[in-house]
Amino acid sequence: MAVYTELAAETLEAFLATYDIGQLVSFHGIAEGVENSNFLLRTTQGDFILTLFERRVQASELPWFLGLMQHLAQAGLTCPLPVNDREGKPLKILAGRPTAITTFLPGVSASVLDEGLCRELGAALAKLHLAGKGYSATRRNALAPDAWGPLLRSCSGTGDTILPGLTSELEQGLERIVAEWPAKDALPTGQIHADLFPDNVFFRDGQVSGLIDFYFACTDFLAYDLAICLNAWTFTDERIFNSAFFMALLEGYEAVRPLSAAEKNALPILCQGAAMRFLLTRLYDWINTPANALVTRKDPLAYLWRLRHFQGRH
């Protein structure tokens, strides 16, 4: 999260008056994250998260995300729950943005990863995939391979200012990924989180205690979600691959949901695709983040090193 839209206390007080969650005690913008504006609200009834949806999220898709969170919570996962206003509405408009209040989850994300945490995360991801089964509404992945070419072209010219030769390296990498990407019905699909990075997972006593940030969730290959996590969790210092973390994450996942042979075969290309997807959105954001926003841009090159690793180049 981040803060792109500032809020005055009076605006927030008036907004909260349409809910039944007590009076505002304090609030502050959350600097972590990059997508939406987020505030931690303390009211006389407890803590809540206020999200103003800013960027990649389509307002028409918000009911799907909120419904997924509700479904997963009912299936036993710990994730934020949308809070309804007095009229029973979970989605409103504040400062011209679609806005939701969700429950606050206690817990902290891991600042230093280890094999045990990777194993736990793998198991939690597989449980999410199983729990998502009963949620039948689908959402197309707006950041699937067909979106990567246009995203790269929209950054053209800028890539090489970050690293000479980057644009042509990405064009070649992308061509191969798109050519080898599994066909639509080649692998099991379902509801995927699609952004289960360490900052979106809370742990307590070494066990996963909660998952947050479902606003990239979509219906896609389950093994692609695993590939995203293998990218995000198994490199230290942003470029050093840790094979023990990789194996632990895979084992944790397979202890709950064993992979099919087709999924195992596809994993190398799915890992390349996952690296490409985060590299491209980071590259786009590197150029397009407003200078006055409370946000820390993420380094695109951290995912170039991952891409090269999964391409077998070191």
Ligand SMILES: Nc1ncnc2c1ncn2[C@@H]1O[C@H](COP(=O)(O)OP(=O)(O)O)[C@@H](O)[C@H]1O
């Ligand atoms: N439901 C929640 N409970 C507790 N903390 C939260 C919750 N949602 C977000 N946060 C805090 O806000 C930070 C950014 O949230 P995140 O959902 O990752 O943002 P974004 O939508 O921009 O990706 C998290 O790292 C966490 O500290």
Ligand SMILES: N[C@@H](CCOP(=O)(O)O)C(=O)O
């Ligand atoms: N995980 C993405 C950025 C968006 O996620 P957030 O949870 O940090 O807001 C990345 O690392 O590129």
